[in-house]
Amino acid sequence: MQNHSETLFDRAVQKIPGGVNSPVRAFQAVGGRPRFMAKATQQHIWDVDGRQYTDYVGSWGPMILGHNHPVIRQAAVHAAQSGLSFGAATPAEVEMAELICGLVPSVEMVRMVNSGTEAVMSALRVARGFTGRDKIIKFEGCYHGHCDAMLVKAGSGVMTAGVPDSAGVPEGCAKDTLTARYNDLESVKKLFAEFPRQIAAVIIEPVAANMGVVTPKDNFLQDLRELCTKENALLIFDEVITGFRLGLSGAQGLFGVAPDLTTFGKIVGAGMPVGAYGGRKEIMEMVSPVGAVYQAGTLSGNPVAMAAGLAQLNLLVEHPEVYDHLFALGEHLRNGLKQMIQCHDLPCTVTGVGSLACLFFTKEAVTDYQTAKSSDTAAFGAYFRHMLEHGIYLAPSQFEAVFLSNAHTMKDIDFLLHTAEGFWD
Structure with a gap:
């Protein structure tokens, strides 16, 4: 055969x-x-x-x-019949923003993008713009997409291949990325002490699902929240995997910890190429065209993807x-x-x-x-x-x-x- x-x-x-x-x-x-x-x-x-x-x-x-799923498929087909992409604002984008903000209490404003990688890249830029600082703390084994600054001791496919970094990433792109040890608050405190008033944000998978599945120890996320507040740094939850999977308010709802910014992935589009990032209004208003942090995308808020995502999220709300x-x-x-x-x-x-x-x-x-x-x-x-x-x-x-x-x-x-x-x- x-x-x-x-x-x-x-x-x-x-x-x-x-x-x-x-x-x-x-x-x-x-x-x-x-x-x-x-x-x-x-x-x-x-x-x-x-x-x-x-x-x-x-x-x-x-x-x-x-x-x-038949309801999701029907929603996508119906939207496609009116056009695949407009490069202009559509009603579904507004509905999606209202729905996400209504489900995730820490998210007061949200911007749609096209992938989890793009969501992370954008959230980091906003964090730097808001704080006026350059350095980012990530955790060994946590994967945040393939943007240059995050390919440092990353998880997922990078970890599988035994390649801790990536060729083609200039030294300058990664020099402001600091790495701490997941579930080890002291390793984070040490970095804050070493680089005082230089750290814009700490980004973490609240459940590290790109080095297998590694769960946070008791109070680790809560202590990390308190530390970031004390150091005037933003806390970013990468919920590309956990968002809407561990509950309607994601891992932050499950563990009772509110980050300053959150990134979401393709679950927002029921599997279509979608991402999103959002957080406190004062932070998100740094994003263009309101603020000085530039981020754009022709396909962001694509009407077909929004229709599919709205159908899925509304089904989860209803059931x-x-x-x-x-x-x-x-x-x-x-x-x-x-x-x-x-x-x-x-x-x-x-x-x-x-x-x-x-x-x-x-x-x-x-x-x-x-x-x-x-x-x-x-x-x-x-x-x-x-x-x-x-x-x-x-x-x-x-x-x-x-x-x-x-x-x-x-x-x-x-x-x-x-x-x-x-x-x-």
């Missing part, structure tokens, strides 16, 4: 670097060659050879209601019980994996919160970048290939999350656990 994925990959490597348009898709971290996908619905995805998988990637998180289901699925998955580890004395650790989970191939408690890196990535690669051959599509990297959707069922989780156990039998 002809393998169309193989054929497509052979063609792709001739014209696309590595044969893919985003590095982690190349399967280099897990071995084998990528499967090219053709369609998806609910919790399932099919490749070009007709193989069906239960999908635990969900386009890296935004498909929280499952793939190809908050979705989060009960998602959290129950997550608990069932994490508890099942923990029981498996205990029963078989496996060299593994499970982390996660809500509808996010990660199985690390290390016995160490994973609390930061260093402990995450102790994972046996070769063992994870073998595990990934086993699961894939049994119809379970996981993220092709040890350092990514399992994303659950409302379309998944307890039966799906039981099958995943049964298949995982078969890996060790």
Whole structure:
């Protein structure tokens, strides 16, 4: 039987670097060659050879209601019938801004952009403009997109490849990026002491979901909030993954911590190319055309993306019980994996919160970048290939999350656990 994925990959490597348009898709971290996908619905995805998988990637998180939801699809199609892009203001942008500001208390004003990377890049510029300072603190292993200043000890695909930085990033672009240790407040205090009145902002994934899934220790986020206030620096939550996934007000609502600025990703567009950043009114009014911080984009607030995102967010508002289901699925998955580890004395650790989970191939408690890196990535690669051959599509990297959707069922989780156990039998 002809393998169309193989054929497509052979063609792709001739014209696309590595044969893919985003590095982690190349399967280099897990071995084998990528499967090219053709369609998806609910919790399932099919490749070009007709193989069906239960999908635990969900386009890296935004498909929280499952793939190809009929209400979302209808909203996007209806909007597309009126035009794909205008490069002008549209009513849907206003509705989206009002909805986000109504759901996330720390966000008084919001600006739409086209990706999580663009949202972070813009939020950092605003933070520097507002404070008049240049330096930014980030945390080792936290990934904030591929803008130059953030490719310093980054997570996600950069971490998977074992490349701590990126070629092509001038020294000047990264010189004002300082790195602290996740879950270690003292490392942040040390940087503030070393660079007094020079730090514009601290940016953090409140749940670090780009080095696996690493959750904040008790009071870490609260203490970080107090420290930033004391030092007159802004606190930026990168909620590209956690926003609207861990609740309607995101991780900041779950943990009860209000940042000064927040970045959101493609969940705002139900998986379409969308991002957003927002925060306190006095900070956001620094953005052009009101203020002196310039940021623009022809496709920002794209009408089709706004329609899809509004449909998804309104469904979540109308059906908050979705989060009960998602959290129950997550608990069932994490508890099942923990029981498996205990029963078989496996060299593994499970982390996660809500509808996010990660199985690390290390016995160490994973609390930061260093402990995450102790994972046996070769063992994870073998595990990934086993699961894939049994119809379970996981993220092709040890350092990514399992994303659950409302379309998944307890039966799906039981099958995943049964298949995982078969890996060790």
